[in-house]
Amino acid sequence: MPSRTPGAARTGRPRSTAADAAILEATRDALVEQGWSKLSMGDIATRAGVAKTTLYRRWPSKNELVVDTVAALFDELEVPDSGTLAGDVEGVVLQFAALLDRPETRTALMAVVAESTRDEPLRDRIRSSIVDRQKRLVLQGRALAQQRGELPVEEDEQAASATADLIFDVVAGAVVHRTLVSAEPIDAAWARRLTTLLLGGLAATIQERSAS
Amino acid sequence: MPSRTPGAARTGRPRSTAADAAILEATRDALVEQGWSKLSMGDIATRAGVAKTTLYRRWPSKNELVVDTVAALFDELEVPDSGTLAGDVEGVVLQFAALLDRPETRTALMAVVAESTRDEPLRDRIRSSIVDRQKRLVLQGRALAQQRGELPVEEDEQAASATADLIFDVVAGAVVHRTLVSAEPIDAAWARRLTTLLLGGLAATIQERSAS
Amino acid sequence: MPSRTPGAARTGRPRSTAADAAILEATRDALVEQGWSKLSMGDIATRAGVAKTTLYRRWPSKNELVVDTVAALFDELEVPDSGTLAGDVEGVVLQFAALLDRPETRTALMAVVAESTRDEPLRDRIRSSIVDRQKRLVLQGRALAQQRGELPVEEDEQAASATADLIFDVVAGAVVHRTLVSAEPIDAAWARRLTTLLLGGLAATIQERSAS
Amino acid sequence: MPSRTPGAARTGRPRSTAADAAILEATRDALVEQGWSKLSMGDIATRAGVAKTTLYRRWPSKNELVVDTVAALFDELEVPDSGTLAGDVEGVVLQFAALLDRPETRTALMAVVAESTRDEPLRDRIRSSIVDRQKRLVLQGRALAQQRGELPVEEDEQAASATADLIFDVVAGAVVHRTLVSAEPIDAAWARRLTTLLLGGLAATIQERSAS
DNA sequence: GTATAATCGAGACGGTACGTCATGTCTTACC
DNA sequence: GGTAAGACATGACGTACCGTCTCGATTATAC
Known part of the structure; x- marks a missing residue:
């Protein structure tokens, strides 16, 4: 679901699909526990066991991530x-x-x-x-x-x-x-x-x- | 419209009613220009020509202020x-x-x-x-x-x-x-x-x- | 010890001498409990049972008050x-x-x-x-x-x-x-x-x- | 000179040594111009071209920073x-x-x-x-x-x-x-x-x- | 095999806004 | 005019996130 430029090169390390799932689940959990306004990208990353960079590589901002979630x-x-x-x-x-x-x-x-x-x-x-x-x-x-x-x-x-x-x-x-x-x-x-x-x-x- | 404990003392300098109006108007203007997510208490205060403390004395947070506005x-x-x-x-x-x-x-x-x-x-x-x-x-x-x-x-x-x-x-x-x-x-x-x-x-x- | 313009008018209510003593004692107590950097004029006034105005009428600032104390x-x-x-x-x-x-x-x-x-x-x-x-x-x-x-x-x-x-x-x-x-x-x-x-x-x- | 937990991990972006020097110099300049009591962390940060967080990451407070300076x-x-x-x-x-x-x-x-x-x-x-x-x-x-x-x-x-x-x-x-x-x-x-x-x-x- | 290249974790970075606190001034009503 | 109460403008505080960046370390395809 996260975006990626379609004609991108195939070389290099591929994105972890496990990370995608972990991030969405972490977002859902964080929404349940903290609600929208207390939701923070750093917290989601920590919950997902992922670096913030990894989040931003997939979703441009919190809004898009939450829409997908x-x-x-x-x-x-x-x-x-x-x-x-x-x-x-x-x-x-x-x-x-x-x-x-x-x-x-x-x-x-x-x-x-x-x-x-x-x-x-x-x-x-x-x-x-x-x-x-x-x-x-x-x-x-x-x-x-x-x-x-x-x-x-x-x-x-x-x-x-x-x-x-x-x-x-x-x-x-x-x-x-x-x-x-x-x-x-x-x-x-x-x-x-x-x-x-x-x-x-x-x-x-x-x-x-x-x-x- | 801003809250105040009802049985409060009559002593001391009374709250400026001009400030109330200026704050609500400033909030409306800021909403039009910046929208909700870019709305900041400091900006509202500046627009209203009022100190941030004056805002917080009347409304506990941005949410309540915007509801009233x-x-x-x-x-x-x-x-x-x-x-x-x-x-x-x-x-x-x-x-x-x-x-x-x-x-x-x-x-x-x-x-x-x-x-x-x-x-x-x-x-x-x-x-x-x-x-x-x-x-x-x-x-x-x-x-x-x-x-x-x-x-x-x-x-x-x-x-x-x-x-x-x-x-x-x-x-x-x-x-x-x-x-x-x-x-x-x-x-x-x-x-x-x-x-x-x-x-x-x-x-x-x-x-x-x-x-x- | 607090200053007062010498040739000042004698009219009006005279300054409370009890307030002077109470302020100095309150300052001393506050210094003992909070120390210099946590010392606040508002706190001193409260301790002395005196309005902040009364402090500032006698001492131009915290420094002078503490020197006198x-x-x-x-x-x-x-x-x-x-x-x-x-x-x-x-x-x-x-x-x-x-x-x-x-x-x-x-x-x-x-x-x-x-x-x-x-x-x-x-x-x-x-x-x-x-x-x-x-x-x-x-x-x-x-x-x-x-x-x-x-x-x-x-x-x-x-x-x-x-x-x-x-x-x-x-x-x-x-x-x-x-x-x-x-x-x-x-x-x-x-x-x-x-x-x-x-x-x-x-x-x-x-x-x-x-x-x- | 700023503190850092000794056994700290080697991972992550290393601290800028240029920032260290800029902060100390800015502190010295600010002391000369403003003196101790008018010294503010925000001003030091601005002078050093550095974010306030960068200051606080290195020194717990103004006191320690000034001691080092x-x-x-x-x-x-x-x-x-x-x-x-x-x-x-x-x-x-x-x-x-x-x-x-x-x-x-x-x-x-x-x-x-x-x-x-x-x-x-x-x-x-x-x-x-x-x-x-x-x-x-x-x-x-x-x-x-x-x-x-x-x-x-x-x-x-x-x-x-x-x-x-x-x-x-x-x-x-x-x-x-x-x-x-x-x-x-x-x-x-x-x-x-x-x-x-x-x-x-x-x-x-x-x-x-x-x-x- | 050995480049080459994108990804990963970690965490520092420049910013912006937060909500709180203290300063010294003011405006009330009362004395 | 002094006084207590408390609102006021100002400005610094220290914190929390933002989204970006720089590291060294993986982990793939391409040569």
């Missing part, structure tokens, strides 16, 4: 294929809520998002490493629902894409906001209420679109 | 009373989006939220200074809609409160997520789509509740 | 009039050594001397408050010895003065150097050795002078 | 070997007086001595870096005088050592006291008077010792 955690998310759209949505919501309950995610996700508001490359990295990975879930969920006949196959691709984006921002935003800003727990009841709202709203959206 | 910006938000619930929602969404478009809010809001995940008192300060101030908008909007007859007056207070909280997290979460995570602009069309989804979902929610 | 301790010194010059010298040496053994003198005397190398008024204050007070002892001792016939009454006043100054610097310098620089204790044996050296040298000095 | 100046002192004991004493006295006339020594020497009264390790450092270096001059002068036959070779080593210590404290003490406390200049005439006193006293001391 957190991104790995998002790999766990998947659409459960529960048989109904409502079940799938609830499942994803609860999975995402569980992910945000882990201390390393809690403390790091909003921090790198905050950093990214002033750092264009970081924003791209977050988009490709984290956001797109999540957005795929929405598309998968829609495809499953269309296969089941729960949702119509839309012809207007642009409108469909806009709706998918909206759904994504609503679901992800609501879960993040509930967890981190309102600082309230997410349970099955809340997930069901959100799902009801969402599917009701989706129906209204589709209906309005077809009317126009 | 950002909170002041949230005072501008209000329910437009446009005549329809849909208009009110769209209005609030656009106002909130405009607020998040300002550089000082963009860079600071998520940062302090991230910090708050490891800092209980900061979380409380955010809740009382920012979150509660926003949540009031939802309650006002509902009251207006009920006066107009667009929404029924609910008897089950607990359920009504849960719904209000849900609406709040969905609206605020979606706007924040769209703006900062997805990093896409919010325009009137997006606000209308969100409103459609929301009101459709709300109808479904009320319907289901009355059915049960 | 230390000077008071030098009032104890006197020529014992033991019956012999040797006895008087030994007595004064032991008295001075005892004074330098007290922690407040140890830590403060050399400190203010060091400060005085860059501060002309402070140097004058030290001279008039401390040095001249000590030098008088040499003159008293000589007068006693001359009364007893142990020393001749010199006619050349300038030479006599130069010798007195030399004796003063040698005695005071040796005691201070032994105590603070060499950091060795001064006991009766050392005092006797110094006295032997001094009186032998004094005899040689007088002899040489009469020869020329 | 001043100690270097004491390397210049030496017994002139003028052919007579009196000439040697006068020579050393004048050399020492000249040294104390330099602003960096004036302001710093008494200051670190004052600090050392409350700081055991600093006292040791002063002893080994400065005091012992000076005391050697006394021993060298005695050896030369014994070679010339001006002084007897003493059998009682303990007594000889006590006398050497006494001579040292008297000479160094008198010069320091005259220069810094009495604040009077030292010229050849004063040096001659001190030498007369000293050699006369030394004769009396030796005579008394042999009598007992």
